[in-house]
Amino acid sequence: MRTIIPAQAGLGQVQDKIDDLADNHKDNLWRVNKQIHGNPEPHYEEVQAHDNICGLLESLGYTVTPHAYGVSTAFQVDFGTGGGLVSYNAEYDALPCESDGYHHACGHNLIATSSIAAFLFTAGLIKDTGIQGRVRLLGTPAEESGGGKIDLIEAGAYRGVDASLMAHPSNDIESFDGISCPKTLAINSVKIKFHGKEAHAAASPWAGINALDAVVATYNNIAMLRQQLPLTERVHSIISNGGERPNIIPGLAEMELYARAATDAELETLCKRLEGCIHGGAQAAGCKVELTWDRAYKNLRNNETIARVFTDSMRAMGRTFQHKLEDNIGGSTDQGSVSLFKSVAAWLYLKICLLLGNVTHEIPGIHPMFVIPTPGGVTGPHTPGFAEAAGTYDSFLRALDVGKGLAIAGYQILADPQLRQQAWNEHANK
Ligand SMILES: [Zn+2]
């Protein structure tokens, strides 16, 4: 039987209604979750995921804008009128496998599922209560690389949005079911080409300019710099082209490098230091160098006003969510040092990829991490074990619960103009 709940519903009534909605949509959500997980697609090529999600929403009576904002695998669906606007992001891009093809090693199928669920539940609550307010589901491709949300920000997808919500799966976080305000790192990457001069490596090596030497010198310069970097900064690189054959002095050699830091400003400083290492390497080998920087992913700015509602709703469901990691660092004992170290390690570890960071510099937003059951030995996202774990029914049920928590937070933002204002005030003061 359809229950109608009043506009000023208490949290208990909202939770009951969401449980009903979750029961109604569970089969559809499990199907779309399996479709996405079973057909992993790379960034900007998430055609099946796009079509499957749009198809589901259309079958439920929603008007969907496919290929939204000029991005072929983005989409948008809106519901409701007036009031505030809450938006959920559905990610669905996959990662390349070591062996062949692609797999959902970051579990973005679960991000899609929890956000679709949150949209359907919030829309259901708007219908039932008749409140003024709008909810949006954005299909946001190309998170792992490509910066899909940067395209969407620039195209105006978040203009007029009061809050952007999504959640990301993770492996074990110190025995909690999740964390509402993870700390994350800003990241940028650079492709580096060193141009030297080829020569016969035995007959006339002195006639060559060795581009591989520039790579090796750069790599070593960075290795030395690393000792002087703060704990919050990370640099990692690969040699993507070290030459053609041993008997040819390499005239071209290439590297790819990622740099991460706690804030945008710190990242900028780090990137300048790295450029010093790179130019030093080039100069030592006598090479010319060409740098192609990517678009930076900013650090995540958690909106604690919104996150608090999410934390409370997850806890009300019996899920042990940490609000933020500092909750875990109390007092000053020698045991405290151990706890601090573990927490710092955990949040650095959590930061694998979070393009929502850029969104949260524009508008209030949250990006909680939620734990999915992983078999022993899975070291975290971006591994084959995590790809497998992201496809299980147990992980789907975690995502479904997170979808409920996001919907409760989203609904509260729409139903309570004061909460909305508080979230904006916090955003303005950051
Ligand atoms: Zn990832």
Ligand SMILES: [Zn+2]
């Ligand atoms: Zn991810």
